[in-house]
Each structure stands twice: as structure tokens, then as C-alpha cells.
Amino acid sequence: MAIAGRLGGRRHRILFVDAFDSFTNNIVGLLEESCADTTVELVHIDNAGFQKTLESRIDQFDAVVVGPGPGHPSNPDDVGFINRLWQLGEERMLPILGICLGFQSLCFAHGATVEKLARARHGIVNRVTHQDDDIFSGIGDLEATQYHSLRANLGFAAGDDHVSWTPSETCPDLQPLAWDVDDELNGPIVMGVRHTSKPFWGVQFHPESICTNKAGKALIQSWWDLARDWSRRNGKEVAPRLQEKQTNGTAHKVGGQSNGASNGEASPGQRGHGPLAEYIMSITDGRVSFEQSVSKTIEQLHLPHVLEALGLVQDQVLVLDSQGHPSGRYSIIGLVTPDKTAQVSYRVTDKTLRYATGPTKQQSVQVEGIEEIWPVLQDALDVLQPPTPSAFEKNIPFWGGFMGFVSYEAGLESIDVAAHPSCKESALPDVSFAFIHRSIVIDHHASNVVIQSLLPDDEKWLATTSRIIDHLSSASGPDEGTHGRDAKRRRTSDAVSTGVSPEDRFLDLALARAQVTRPAEREYREKVLRCQDFLASGDSYELCLTDETTIALPGEKIDEWDLYKRLRRNNPAPHGAFLRLGDMTVIGSSPERFLRWTREGQCQFRPIKGTVKKGPGMTRERAHEILDSSKERAENLMIVDLIRHDLSGVIGADKTWVSKLMVVEEYETVYQLVSVIEGELPDKRAGLEVLKSSLPPGSMTGAPKKRSCEILRDIEKRPRGLYSGVIGYMDIGGAGDFSVVIRTAFRGSKDSTWRVGAGGAVTIQSTDEAEFHEMETKQSSVLASLFQQHKKP
Ligand SMILES: C=C(O[C@@H]1C=C(C(=O)O)C=C[C@H]1O)C(=O)O
Numbered sequence: 001m002a003i004a005g006r007l008g009g010r011r012h013r014i015l016f017v018d019a020f021d022s023f024t025n026n027i028v029g030l031l032e033e034s035c036a037d038t039t040v041e042l043v044h045i046d047n048a049g050f051q052k053t054l055e056s057r058i059d060q061f062d063a064v065v066v067g068p069g070p071g072h073p074s075n076p077d078d079v080g081f082i083n084r085l086w087q088l089g090e091e092r093m094l095p096i097l098g099i100c101l102g103f104q105s106l107c108f109a110h111g112a113t114v115e116k117l118a119r120a121r122h123g124i125v126n127r128v129t130h131q132d133d134d135i136f137s138g139i140g141d142l143e144a145t146q147y148h149s150l151r152a153n154l155g156f157a158a159g160d161d162h163v164s165w166t167p168s169e170t171c172p173d174l175q176p177l178a179w180d181v182d183d184e185l186n187g188p189i190v191m192g193v194r195h196t197s198k199p200f201w202g203v204q205f206h207p208e209s210i211c212t213n214k215a216g217k218a219l220i221q222s223w224w225d226l227a228r229d230w231s232r233r234n235g236k237e238v239a240p241r242l243q244e245k246q247t248n249g250t251a252h253k254v255g256g257q258s259n260g261a262s263n264g265e266a267s268p269g270q271r272g273h274g275p276l277a278e279y280i281m282s283i284t285d286g287r288v289s290f291e292q293s294v295s296k297t298i299e300q301l302h303l304p305h306v307l308e309a310l311g312l313v314q315d316q317v318l319v320l321d322s323q324g325h326p327s328g329r330y331s332i333i334g335l336v337t338p339d340k341t342a343q344v345s346y347r348v349t350d351k352t353l354r355y356a357t358g359p360t361k362q363q364s365v366q367v368e369g370i371e372e373i374w375p376v377l378q379d380a381l382d383v384l385q386p387p388t389p390s391a392f393e394k395n396i397p398f399w400g401g402f403m404g405f406v407s408y409e410a411g412l413e414s415i416d417v418a419a420h421p422s423c424k425e426s427a428l429p430d431v432s433f434a435f436i437h438r439s440i441v442i443d444h445h446a447s448n449v450v451i452q453s454l455l456p457d458d459e460k461w462l463a464t465t466s467r468i469i470d471h472l473s474s475a476s477g478p479d480e481g482t483h484g485r486d487a488k489r490r491r492t493s494d495a496v497s498t499g500v501s502p503e504d505r506f507l508d509l510a511l512a513r514a515q516v517t518r519p520a521e522r523e524y525r526e527k528v529l530r531c532q533d534f535l536a537s538g539d540s541y542e543l544c545l546t547d548e549t550t551i552a553l554p555g556e557k558i559d560e561w562d563l564y565k566r567l568r569r570n571n572p573a574p575h576g577a578f579l580r581l582g583d584m585t586v587i588g589s590s591p592e593r594f595l596r597w598t599r600e601g602q603c604q605f606r607p608i609k610g611t612v613k614k615g616p617g618m619t620r621e622r623a624h625e626i627l628d629s630s631k632e633r634a635e636n637l638m639i640v641d642l643i644r645h646d647l648s649g650v651i652g653a654d655k656t657w658v659s660k661l662m663v664v665e666e667y668e669t670v671y672q673l674v675s676v677i678e679g680e681l682p683d684k685r686a687g688l689e690v691l692k693s694s695l696p697p698g699s700m701t702g703a704p705k706k707r708s709c710e711i712l713r714d715i716e717k718r719p720r721g722l723y724s725g726v727i728g729y730m731d732i733g734g735a736g737d738f739s740v741v742i743r744t745a746f747r748g749s750k751d752s753t754w755r756v757g758a759g760g761a762v763t764i765q766s767t768d769e770a771e772f773h774e775m776e777t778k779q780s781s782v783l784a785s786l787f788q789q790h791k792k793p
């Protein structure tokens with residue numbers, strides 16, 4: 001076996017062939033971890049350059065791993081050049097391991113039919129039966145995750161209900177090595193094979209999944225040992241190359257351009273400072289003040305009172321509001337200052353970046369043909385980095401910087417999926433941020449408030465703001481923003497004592513004339529069934545189907561702030577948002593954090609997948625029982641594996657871990673299943689790179705992400721816009737925090753129609769009826785909150 005000392009820093013090379021799966025980087029990480037002294041290099045199945053010179057390029061590798069992916073091995077678009085690998089001549093032969101689609105393609109090339117399962121197995125964790133032989137030798141009991149719709153049929157006699165360990169007449173060259181024998185509906189499914197004379201192996205399951213037990217890693221080690229043995233015996237050892245080891249799990253890309261998603265490839269970055277950074281600096285004549293901040297302890301502070309007292313609710317403003325939810329700690333108010341606050345926006349349809357100060361739009365600048373907006377934002381953050389961070393309250397997550405949102409379609413752009421053509425009709429921005437100099441951060445746990453400004457000579461504003469807040473905290477009543485046991489009682493008493501205010505009466509009058517258009521049940525259920533056709537054919541493992549409800553209020557002047565206060569009162573959630581930014585107004589109460597990163601370099605995703613509605617007869621215990629079912633767990637597992645892939649593509653699999661797997665959390669109207677995926681960033685700038693590389697949020701797409709988004713676009717036939725995007729901030733100190741835009745209403749400032757998206761993950765185990773009701777539950781958690789003065793007890 002290769003030992004580091006003998007190799008003297010030289011490394012073996014494994015080629016990973018990526019069929020655009022969403023678990024690729026997890027496999028790359030597992031290979032790096034399991035195969036000593038090895039570098040993994042990645043090529044996409046459609047890489048034209050690589051295909052042209054495949055034979056000579058393959059010679060430079062010790063082994064190949066052919067990965068999973070959507071589709072069927074008989075479809076050239078799904079497998080690209082994979083089928084050619086099984087035809088390599090004697091002189092080019094090398095060890096190859098196929099995983100899932102790669103396994104199916106091995107079987108297909110050797111005589112098997114690849115057919116649909118009676119019921120697809122996505123996110124199912126099950127025992128794999130093997131004979132402790134070949135690559136399964138010494139690995140112990142194997143529990144493995146499966147993500148497949150198709151099966152390889154090696155041609156054992158129909159009706160044969162017991163497994164075979166010898167080749168069949170149809171596939172004489174393939175020896176079965178493992179089976180899943182527990183699925184009554186599908187019967188025994190072959191889970192592993194080896195070629196009887198060539199160094200080809202394949203497994204139907206996913207050894208890299210978070211729910212595959214440690215035998216998954218042992219299997220990869222065992223394969224690598226056999227692969228190395230074969231190479232030695234056949235005089236095929238490639239001289240190990242002298243190479244830098246890359247971060248585990250972030251494979252080098254081979255062979256130049258591919259037609260696929262960027263998959264975490266580093267963007268070129270900019271030399272010097274770009275026009276946006278210069279522009280923001282010019283607003284303050286190149287001066288930035290970092291030291292002015294006032295911190296005070298307050299007992300009771302009601303966020304709406306702060307905004308109202310400061311006169312912020314009628315103009316442009318950004319509020320990230322934890323809405324008094326026990327798990328939300330901070331609320332952040334970003335102030336838009338006329339002629340000082342740069343507002344930056346970008347639309348995917350015209351690829352034009354626009355920026356201006358404040359709503360006056362004087363000095364508006366347009367930059368066309370923008371390739372990527374992310375380096376432009378990073379550049380501006382770099383310029384404004386505080387030189388002496390110690391002058392700031394360390395615990396305050398936002399010191400100043402960009403606050404705003406990114407739409408679903410901007411996320412599609414980053415994975416190279418074209419938006420639905422009707423997107424062209426929308427005038428709304430896909431990326432919109434304001435560079436916030438003045439902000440107020442309330443820490444509801446520590447009961448303090450910090451008033452901050454990055455503007456030079458801003459003492460007067462700090463003093464005035466401070467005085468107003470002082471006055472409020474001494475005068476205010478019970479606080480919605482407090483947490484802990486009393487929070488709920490206080491909220492309720494606050495609500496009850498409020499009675500019917502004039503604002504509420506005014507809102508009711510306007511809302512009574514609203515035209516609400518909801519998704520039609522029949523059509524939604526048909527869409528669920530269409531999704532399931534794609535799940536059954538192997539094109540997707542999970543599809544987060546969504547639709548939109550519209551609330552048209554033609555001719556009605558509605559107070560958006562009053563509407564928002566209703567939403568936060570009736571449906572509080574930790575990631576509330578009230579944004580009046582550029583041409584958009586947003587009111588939301590999202591329960592889901594997307595991604596947060598700290599200045600110290602920790603990052604965290606918190607996907608929600610699995611929802612149970614509260615109601616008569618639904619106890620906490622019953623909700624736990626339902627959320628513990630294989631359907632709900634499968635939904636969640638797929639997203640956890642997907643996010644592990646997204647994150648490790650940037651920071652490496654060895655810096656990525658899952659700290660919570662499928663825990664039940666309670667919200668106002670639903671119970672949800674939540675997981676937490678964490679990582680360690682190499683530097684401050686990596687936060688933005690992780691954000692960009694992980695959009696759109698996996699919990700809103702399904703897996704594999706790219707193919708699933710294409711399918712959803714063609715089924716949903718509408719732009720999702722801000723819904724399914726993210727809202728949050730990136731601060732100058734290097735921290736960031738974004739929530740997933742769900743349970744949210746938004747509209748363009750010139751539109752009289754509010755849009756409220758809602759949906760849920762469709763899996764093969766879903767029923768169209770239940771999916772429709774899940775979508776309705778989520779949609780009505782927003783609608784009912786807007787239309788009712790107070791939530792019915
Ligand atoms: C699609 C929505 O929610 C997403 C889907 C969930 C699910 O399928 O259980 C849960 C939370 C969100 O990630 C929505 O709220 O509209």
C-alpha cells in the first residue's frame with residue numbers, strides 16, 4: 001500500500017466524473033478522507049475538451065469514480081461520456097467505481113436493463129445485505145442511504161424472490177455483491193456488483209450520505225485497496241504526481257469550460273476597487289467613522305415603538321425583526337438616509353447593476369453586462385472594513401454594511417438555470433441592497449440597544465436617537481421582544497389590551513375589498529402528480545413545488561406598516577422582515593434561517609423540511625411521531641446532504657459538519673423538522689462565496705438542485721421573485737445572516753397587488769391531497785394573519 005513516506009509528498013489521482021448531482025462534493029470529501037495520499041479531480045460529463053482527448057487524459061489517473069445524477073443511463077444527455085469509460089481498451093484499462101447513476105450505467109453497459117422501481121427510494125436508509133466479500137470485505141454491517149428511482153435488472157428469473165451471488169445469463173460479466181432484501185413492494189434490489197474480469201465495481205447506494213453508517217467509508221477504503229492491488233498486479237501504477245493537497249472535498253476542476261453550473265468554482269475577483277466601492281466611499285468624501293456607538297441597557301423595548309418614535313415607518317427603511325420569537329435574539333433596523341445611503345440593485349434579465357443614493361435617484365449609475373454581482377459587493381465591503389474592530393461591540397452581529405435581499409431567480413443564475421421567460425415582464429430587482437451607515441440593533445436577550453453610525457461627524461444623530469429611545473424605554477409598556485416563559489403571555493395580553501384600533505379598522509375596510517386569488521386545488525394537485533412523474537423517472541429525488549396567492553387592492557391606500565404589525569403580532573417568527581427598499585415593499589415572518597456566518601469564521605445553515613399543522617387533536621407527541629416518519633425524515637435528509645455538498649464545495653468536506661439532524665421545533669401554526677449544518681470558513685471573504693454558491697436555498701428547490709430547478713420552472717411557469725430567495729445582511733466586520741423568504745408578502749411600490757408564495761417538498765411518498773393542504777396551511781399562515789385583527793385563540 002502507498003505510504004506517505006515512500007511517496008515523499010507525491011499523490012495519487014482519482015478522477016471524479018460529475019453527472020450534475022447535488023451530492024458530488026460529499027463523495028469527493030469521502031474519497032479524500034478514505035483514500036490515502038490522493039487528490040481528487042473533477043470533470044463534468046459534458047466537458048467537451050475532456051471528451052475529445054478522453055483516452056490520453058485518462059492515462060494520467062490511477063482510478064475513476066463515476067458519480068450519481070439525475071436521469072437514465074441510456075440517455076446521452078444524462079451520462080455524457082460515461083458510457084465510453086466501460087469500453088476502454090486493455091491498454092487504457094483502470095479501476096472504476098460507479099455510484100448510483102454510475103453503477104446503473106455500468107450495469108446497463110453490460111447487458112442489464114435499467115427500469116423504474118415500483119416505488120422510488122429517495123432518502124431511504126436501509127440495511128444492505130452482503131457476503132463480506134470483495135469491496136464489502138471487512139466493512140461490517142452496512143446501513144446506507146438510497147437515492148434512486150431506477151434499478152438495474154441483471155436478468156435473474158422473473159419472480160425469483162431470493163437473491164443470487166453469481167452472474168446471471170443476461171449479465172455474465174457482472175457478479176452481484178450486495179442486495180436490499182427488505183423492500184416488499186420492489187422485491188430484492190441489487191446494491192453492488194463487480195465485473196468478473198475487469199477492475200469495475202458499482203454500488204447503488206450513497207456511501208457519502210450523512211445517514212450511511214461508518215461502513216460507507218470502510219467500503220471506499222476497501223475499494224481503493226483493491227483498485228491499487230489491481231494496478232500493481234497489472235503494471236498500471238501511474239507515477240504519483242508532486243501536488244499540493246487541496247482542501248478536502250473541493251476537487252480541482254479538470255479540462256476547462258463545461259456547460260454546467262459553476263459548482264463553487266472561485267470567481268476571478270477584481271483588481272483594485274470597482275466603481276461601486278468608490279461610489280460608496282465618495283458619499284462620505286472617503287471618510288468613514290467606525291467608533292461612534294452608544295450602548296444602553298433597557299428593560300422593555302417594543303420594536304414598533306422605536307420605529308414609530310423615530311418616524312421611520314413611512315419612508316425607506318430595512319427592519320430585520322425577531323418579532324419577539326423566543327429563538328430570535330436580535331432585531332436590526334437599517335436607516336436609509338437621503339443622499340447618503342447607496343442603494344444597489346441588479347436584474348437577471350438585463351444583467352445591469354444600478355446604484356444611487358437614497359430614493360431621490362440623483363446620481364444614478366448603471367453598469368451593463370455585469371457577469372456577477374457578488375465580487376462587486378465584496379469589493380465594497382473590503383473598502384469599508386473597520387481598521388480597529390475592537391472599537392465595536394463584539395457581540396453585536398451587524399455594525400453597518402449591506403442589508404437587502406436576493407431573489408430566487410438570482411439564485412438560478414448562479415447555478416446556470418435560465419429563469420422562466422415571463423420573468424422579463426417583471427420590473428422588480430433580483431438583488432437589492434442598501435449600504436447602511438446608520439443602524440439600531442436591539443439585543444432582546446441582553447435587553448440592550450446599540451445605536452451605530454459609520455458616517456463621520458454624526459454625533460448629533462446618535463445623541464437625538466439615543467434620547468428618543470431613552471424616553472421610550474422609560475415610558476413603554478410590556479415588550480413583545482422579550483423572550484422566555486413570559487413572552488407568550490405578554491404577547492397575548494398586549495394583543496388583547498390593544499382592542500380594535502383606528503388603524504385596524506382602517507385596514508379592515510381596505511382588506512374587505514381585496515381580491516384574493518388562490519392556487520386552484522385541481523391544478524395544484526395535478527402539478528404534484530407531474531412532479532411525481534419526474535421523481536419516478538429518476539430526474540429528481542425531491543421537488544419543492546410552490547405556487548402564489550395574490551391579494552389585489554386596486555385603488556386602496558393601505559398602510560403597509562400597519563399591515564406588517566398585524567403579521568408580526570399574529571404569526572411571530574424569528575426572521576421577520578419589514579423592508580421598504582427601492583421599488584419593493586416586503587412584509588414577512590419567516591421561521592427559517594438560511595445561512596449565517598460570524599466574524600470569527602463559523603457558518604451555519606438551518607434548513608427546515610417536514611411540516612405538521614397545529615390544530616385540534618394535534619399534540620406535540622403526535623407531531624413528533626409524524627415528523628419521525630420515513631417520509632418526513634427522507635425529505636429532510638435529502639436537503640441536509642444537499643447543503644453539505646453546497647458548503648463543502650467552498651470550504652471543503654473536512655471543514656463541514658452536521659450539528660443537529662432532524663429535531664422538531666415548534667412555531668405559531670406549525671411544527672417543523674430542522675437540521676443544522678455548520679462549517680469553518682478559511683477567511684472573512686468566504687462567507688459571501690458560500691452564500692453565492694448555495695443559492696437558491698436547497699430547502700426551496702429539492703435535489704439534484706440544477707435539474708430540479710429546471711423541472712420546477714417548467715411546471716410552475718412563473719418567476720418566484722423574492723419568494724424562495726433570501727433576506728439579510730453582510731456587515732463590514734465580515735459577518736452575515738440571511739433567512740429564507742417564506743411566509744412573506746411583497747409587492748412593487750407601483751403595484752397594488754401583494755404576492756404570497758407557498759409550497760412544500762414533493763417526494764414519491766407524498767399524496768397530492770396532502771401536498772395541497774400543506775401549501776394551503778403555509779399560505780394561510782400569512783393570509784389569515786393579515787386579514788385578522790387578532791389571531792383566533
Ligand atoms: C415552501 C415553503 O417552505 C419550505 C418547505 C418546507 C417543507 O416542505 O416542509 C418547510 C419549510 C420551507 O423550507 C413555504 O413555506 O412556502
Ligand SMILES: NC(=O)CC[C@H](N)C(=O)O
Nearest residue numbers: 068069100101149150538
Ligand atoms: N442518485 C442517483 O444517481 C440516481 C440515479 C437515477 N437517476 C435514479 O434515479 O435511479
